[in-house]
Amino acid sequence: MKNIKVKILMLFALTFIVSSQLLSVEDIILLPRLGHRKGQIKFNHKSHTQDFGTKCIDCHHSGENKKCSTCHLQKDQGEIMKLRDAYHQQCRSCHKKTSGPVACGKCHKIYQ
Ligand code: HEC
Ligand code: HEC
Ligand code: HEC
Ligand code: HEC
Numbered sequence: 284m285k286n287i288k289v290k291i292l293m294l295f296a297l298t299f300i301v302s303s304q305l306l307s308v309e310d311i312i313l314l315p316r317l318g319h320r321k322g323q324i325k326f327n328h329k330s331h332t333q334d335f336g337t338k339c340i341d342c343h344h345s346g347e348n349k350k351c352s353t354c355h356l357q358k359d360q361g362e363i364m365k366l367r368d369a370y371h372q373q374c375r376s377c378h379k380k381t382s383g384p385v386a387c388g389k390c391h392k393i394y395q
Pocket of ligand 2: 342343344345347349350351352353354355362363364368369370372373
């Protein structure tokens with residue numbers, strides 16, 4: 284009996300941790316500016332997850348919902364490409380296959 288209560292409590296705790304992690308994601312994430320002089324890119328995380336039919340794993344390809352910079356560093360590390368290439372390649376390759384924008388200025392706006 285006691286054991287079950289503990290398990291239920293743990294389940295609640297886990298649900299709370301998972302949902303609070305989701306809630307803590309900003310709707311619009313300002314991506315770090317990596318090597319260009321245009322405005323910081325405002326990435327609409329909310330529409331990508333709710334309206335554009337893309338799944339978490341499409342972007343968080345390792346299965347961990349962490350910042351890309353946790354693994355992709357300033358410089359290439361073996362098979363892990365540097366951060367700026369990782370963003371650029373992922374954003375654009377998906378847009379080429381879907382209805383997302385591919386024109387430079389759609390993501391890179393001069394003054395946003
Ligand atoms: C279209 C791509 C895309 C999709 C789909 C997506 N994300 Fe993200 N997510 C990102 C990007 C890009 C960032 C910012 C990463 C960075 O700062 O390097 C991010 C950031 C996050 C963060 C914040 C990480 C941190 O430590 O600041 C969490 C948590 C997260 N996403 C969870 C999710 C979950 C859960 C889903 C599915 C419901 C999801 N994401 C779907 C691209 C995506
Ligand atoms: C937990 C570590 C980790 C995180 C977090 C991570 N990556 Fe990666 N990424 C890797 C590794 C390892 C590879 C090389 C092996 C592979 O292709 O899976 C890689 C490969 C890639 C590739 C090349 C894929 C291909 O098909 O050649 C792209 C693009 C990429 N990551 C973008 C991103 C973006 C954008 C984010 C954040 C939304 C991100 N990654 C988060 C570890 C990570
Ligand atoms: C897995 C697929 C996928 C990835 C990865 C992805 N997108 Fe998108 N994106 C879409 C789709 C689909 C749309 C669709 C739009 C429509 O039909 O309106 C879109 C729309 C957009 C738009 C126009 C609408 C808006 O919100 O202003 C911008 C800007 C954009 N994406 C930026 C990015 C950036 C920056 C990244 C990388 C950090 C990224 N996207 C990664 C699928 C993706
Ligand atoms: C789908 C969105 C998207 C499109 C389209 C796009 N970019 Fe980017 N670009 C990014 C993101 C995200 C980054 C990484 C974050 C940052 O530096 O702002 C980036 C980074 C860059 C960088 C700095 C890093 C590097 O690789 O040198 C340059 C320069 C750049 N983009 C130029 C361009 C040009 C030129 C075009 C058009 C041919 C273009 N971008 C189209 C999203 C996009």
